[in-house]
Each structure stands twice: as C-alpha cells, then as structure tokens.
Amino acid sequence: MRLDRYISKSRIIDIVSGDLEGALKELLEVCKLPEEVGMTKKQLLGVLIEREQTMTTYLGSGIGLPHVRIPMKRPYQFAIGRCPRGLEFDGHDEYRDLRLVFLLLASEKEKSYLNVLASLARTFQEPGVVEKMTHSKDIIALRESVTATFGGSGAKQGTKDNKFNRLILKEAVKVAKGSQSSAIMVFGDTFIGGVDLTESFDGMKTILVTQSATEASFDSKTVTAIIPARSFGHNRLSQLRSAMLIGLTRGIIKHNERLCCVGGLPQSNQFDTLVVVDVEREFQSVLTRQTDMLPAAVKPEVLERVLGIATELSVEGREGKPVGALFVLGDSQQVRPHTKQLVLNPFFGYEEEERNILNPFMDETVKEFSLLDGAFIIRGDGVLEAAGTLIHANELPQQLPSGLGTRHAAAASISMATDCIALVVSASTGQVTLFRRGQMLPLIERNASRDL
Numbered sequence: 462m463r464l465d466r467y468i469s470k471s472r473i474i475d476i477v478s479g480d481l482e483g484a485l486k487e488l489l490e491v492c493k494l495p496e497e498v499g500m501t502k503k504q505l506l507g508v509l510i511e512r513e514q515t516m517t518t519y520l521g522s523g524i525g526l527p528h529v530r531i532p533m534k535r536p537y538q539f540a541i542g543r544c545p546r547g548l549e550f551d552g553h554d555e556y557r558d559l560r561l562v563f564l565l566l567a568s569e570k571e572k573s574y575l576n577v578l579a580s581l582a583r584t585f586q587e588p589g590v591v592e593k594m595t596h597s598k599d600i601i602a603l604r605e606s607v608t609a610t611f612g613g614s615g616a617k618q619g620t621k622d623n624k625f626n627r628l629i630l631k632e633a634v635k636v637a638k639g640s641q642s643s644a645i646m647v648f649g650d651t652f653i654g655g656v657d658l659t660e661s662f663d664g665m666k667t668i669l670v671t672q673s674a675t676e677a678s679f680d681s682k683t684v685t686a687i688i689p690a691r692s693f694g695h696n697r698l699s700q701l702r703s704a705m706l707i708g709l710t711r712g713i714i715k716h717n718e719r720l721c722c723v724g725g726l727p728q729s730n731q732f733d734t735l736v737v738v739d740v741e742r743e744f745q746s747v748l749t750r751q752t753d754m755l756p757a758a759v760k761p762e763v764l765e766r767v768l769g770i771a772t773e774l775s776v777e778g779r780e781g782k783p784v785g786a787l788f789v790l791g792d793s794q795q796v797r798p799h800t801k802q803l804v805l806n807p808f809f810g811y812e813e814e815e816r817n818i819l820n821p822f823m824d825e826t827v828k829e830f831s832l833l834d835g836a837f838i839i840r841g842d843g844v845l846e847a848a849g850t851l852i853h854a855n856e857l858p859q860q861l862p863s864g865l866g867t868r869h870a871a872a873a874s875i876s877m878a879t880d881c882i883a884l885v886v887s888a889s890t891g892q893v894t895l896f897r898r899g900q901m902l903p904l905i906e907r908n909a910s911r912d913l
C-alpha cells in the first residue's frame with residue numbers, strides 16, 4: 462500500500478518538547494481537523510494520552526505510532542515528528558528510545574486501517590530506514606527522506622553488478638526457458654539493500670521474494686509480483702517453501718507451475734544458486750487442489766503474518782531460549798468444540814481490532830504468550846480468539862513421523878477434524894511445520910533456523 466499520498470511535507474516537524482504529551486500536541490497543531498471530527502485538538506490529545514496509558518504505541522526501533530480512528534471523510538492523515546533525545550512519559554523507559562513519532566489519524570470507516578499499520582511496521586523493519594530518517598541533517602532533508610521512503614524513490618538497490626551475477630541472471634533465463642518454467646523467482650535478500658531488477662527477464666513473469674518488501678519500492682514494469690517472506694540463518698533459498706505457500710494462497714503462482722529460482726547466501730551480494738522446482742511436487746502431501754490450500758475462512762495476509770511470527774519465534778526464540786508454539790488458524794466455530802482453556806484467556810475482553818494479528822502491536826504480545834502452555838486460536842480474519850488453549854481432537858493421521866510429540870500430534874489432529882491450518886514451531890528443533898488435513902509440510906527444515 463502506497464502511503465506517500467497521505468504524507469504531507471508540512472506535517473513533518475522537528476519536535477521541541479521533551480515529553481510525549483507535548484510532542485503529540487505539536488503534531489496535532491500541524492494537523493487539520495475537519496468539522497466532521499466533532500472534537501477539538503485538546504480533546505483528541507486527551508484520547509491519545511488515555512490510550513497510551515492503557516496500551517503503548519511504541520513499536521520498537523525508536524518508532525512510536527500513536528493512532529486513533531475518528532469520524533473523518535478523508536481516509537488518513539499523518540503527522541510525523543523527530544525527537545533525537547527521546548521523550549518522557551510517565552517514567553516509562555521505552556519512550557526515551559523514541560526517535561520518530563508517526564501520528565496516524567484514520568477515518569473510522571476505513572477498512573484498510575490494519576493494513577496501513579502493518580505496512581508502516583514492515584517499512585520500519587527494512588535495514589537502515591529508521592537511521593536514514595533520524596540522521597537527516599536538517600528538516601528539509603528529513604522531509605525528503607520520509608517522503609522518499611514512503612514514495613519509493615528512497616529504496617536502496619544494492620545488487621552488485623559483477624560479472625558473475627550478470628552471468629547467473631542470463632543463464633537463469635536460458636534455464637527457465639529450457640525447463641519450460643513459467644516464472645523466474647528471485648531471492649532479493651541475497652543482497653544487502655535489495656536486488657536491482659530494473660532489467661526484465663526477456664518478458665518472463667518475475668517474482669521477487671524478500672523479507673523487506675514495501676509495495677512502493679519495486680518497478681512494476683519488470684517485477685510481476687512481490688512475495689514477502691522472512692529469510693533466516695545461513696541457508697540458501699531458506700524462504701523457498703514459505704514463499705511458495707504465500708504465492709499459492711495469494712494466487713501469484715498456481716499449483717501446476719514450474720519455477721526457476723535464483724538466489725544465494727543471504728546478504729552475500731552474490732548469486733550462486735539456480736534451481737528449478739515444480740510447485741505440485743514440492744507440496745505434494747498437502748496440496749490436493751489449489752483452492753484447498755487455504756481454509757475457506759482464512760485471509761492470505763493472516764496466514765502470511767502468522768508464518769512471519771512463527772519464523773521469527775523459531776529464529777529468535779524468547780529471552781535467548783528456544784520456544785515452541787502452536788497456531789490454529791481457521792474456522793473458529795468448528796475449532797472451538799475441540800478446545801479447552803488451560804489458563805484464563807489473555808485476549809478476553811479486548812476490542813477485535815486491538816487483538817488482530819495484522820495489528821503490528823500484537824507481534825510482541827503473541828511472542829510473549831508463546832511461553833504459555835497450549836495453542837493460539839486465530840480466526841480467519843486475524844482476530845486472536847485465545848491463547849493457552851488445549852486442543853483435544855481424536856482423529857490422528859496414520860503416519861506421523863516418530864519423534865514428533867504431543868504438540869505436533871495436536872496440530873495434525875485438529876487439522877483433520879476441522880477446516881483449519883495448524884502451524885507448529887518446535888521448541889526442540891526450531892522446525893516450523895504446517896499441517897493441513899492431517900498432512901504435514903515442513904516449511905523451515907530441521908535445525909536450519911536455529912542460531913540460539
């Protein structure tokens with residue numbers, strides 16, 4: 462989602478105040494509150510502060526994202542402030558790490574609200590983006606930097622244009638044509654700062670796989686589609702299966718396609734791997750019909766988000782220790798009869814929008830609750846129904862590999878009993894495994910992710 466259309470340079474300021482309340486006041490001063498809002502700026506400030514007291518909008522990496530929905534005709538309005546010395550707020554330490562505050566006023570009718578928050582959070586995760594904005598030498602440079610970041614022209618393209626990389630890309634076209642592949646899939650995280658795909662592959666469908674994709678940052682003339690998937694460890698093409706899964710559920714690739722994949726070691730600046738894969742053969746066990754991959758009630762972006770969090774849990778663990786988790790994603794009406802709370806449900810009583818997994822503020826919460834025994838139950842639209850839940854479904858597939866314990870068995874059985882996807886992060890191996898209709902599909906291979 463392009464956000465630059467909602468960002469006006471006149472609403473990008475250097476904050477003078479040393480505390481959050483003062484900073485928000487300065488940001489509201491540059492905003493235009495249309496009549497239909499029915500509130501004064503002072504009242505809106507009160508709402509923002511009250512909300513901050515119940516739930517922080519500190520996103521990490523020096524970014525604050527206070528946001529509020531109001532009755533407003535235009536969909537969004539941003540005001541952005543830089544605060545190089547951090548801010549004070551009720552003695553909380555994290556606000557002292559703030560460097561940029563993105564105030565988002567959103568129309569209460571706007572349906573893409575969670576997508577906007579998610580898109581912002583994704584942009585901030587790109588290496589160097591926050592530093593570039595915070596270190597701009599003056600307000601003019603800051604304004605340029607912010608608008609370039611969200612408008613696309615600020616994206617760095619770091620492909621090393623050496624002879625070997627050029628040769629591999631050239632050969633990829635020959636291999637793709639010779640093998641009758643329908644698309645070339647390029648793994649962009651091979652390069653620090655992203656891959657330069659300004660030249661097309663002789664008219665072939667080109668799919669870019671990267672963990673730091675913002676929709677603004679790639680040339681739609683040469684790149685047919687972008688698949689956001691987390692890379693990890695030191696493995697070549699580690700994102701392959703996750704990327705194929707996301708591609709399938711988003712309709713970017715089809716089950717009968719053959720893909721020519723080009724990649725290398727993450728961040729090595731060197732392509733060194735060329736493989737041809739048949740989607741169907743790779744996903745044989747779980748893919749009976751393409752439309753069947755995703756349960757009817759599940760939105761592709763929700764699966765993508767759960768997959769992202771599962772991968773991060775597998776790679777990073779929690780507090781330096783490996784953790785496991787089980788996510789059950791699908792028709793919660795069907796799932797509920799097979800569940801029982803092991804502890805009081807920590808999501809009970811929160812607004813659905815607050816506890817939607819697409820909301821970037823949920824990432825940390827979900828990772829923290831992964832320490833609880835039991836499963837996460839997630840509705841197809843992303844709403845977290847429960848955590849700390851015991852799954853009890855009786856059906857069990859016949860051949861579950863030996864060595865897999867009760868968490869995997871629970872995932873297999875609930876995926877047989879209901880129309881859902883169950884994703885397991887194994888605490889013992891770090892493997893991330895998807896279960897669908899009792900069939901298992903390892904997405905991150907055993908031990909590939911663990912650096913803990």
Ligand SMILES: Nc1ncnc2c1ncn2[C@@H]1O[C@H](COP(=O)(O)OP(=O)(O)OP(=O)(O)O)[C@@H](O)[C@H]1O
Nearest residue numbers: 785834835836851852866867868869871887888889
């Ligand atoms: N039926 C279940 N429903 C929900 N969670 C479960 C269920 N069974 C086990 N778990 C969770 O899985 C955890 C690990 O159990 P166990 O070691 O038997 O599973 P596992 O499949 O070997 O997983 P891992 O590879 O993570 O060790 C338990 O502590 C519990 O939190």
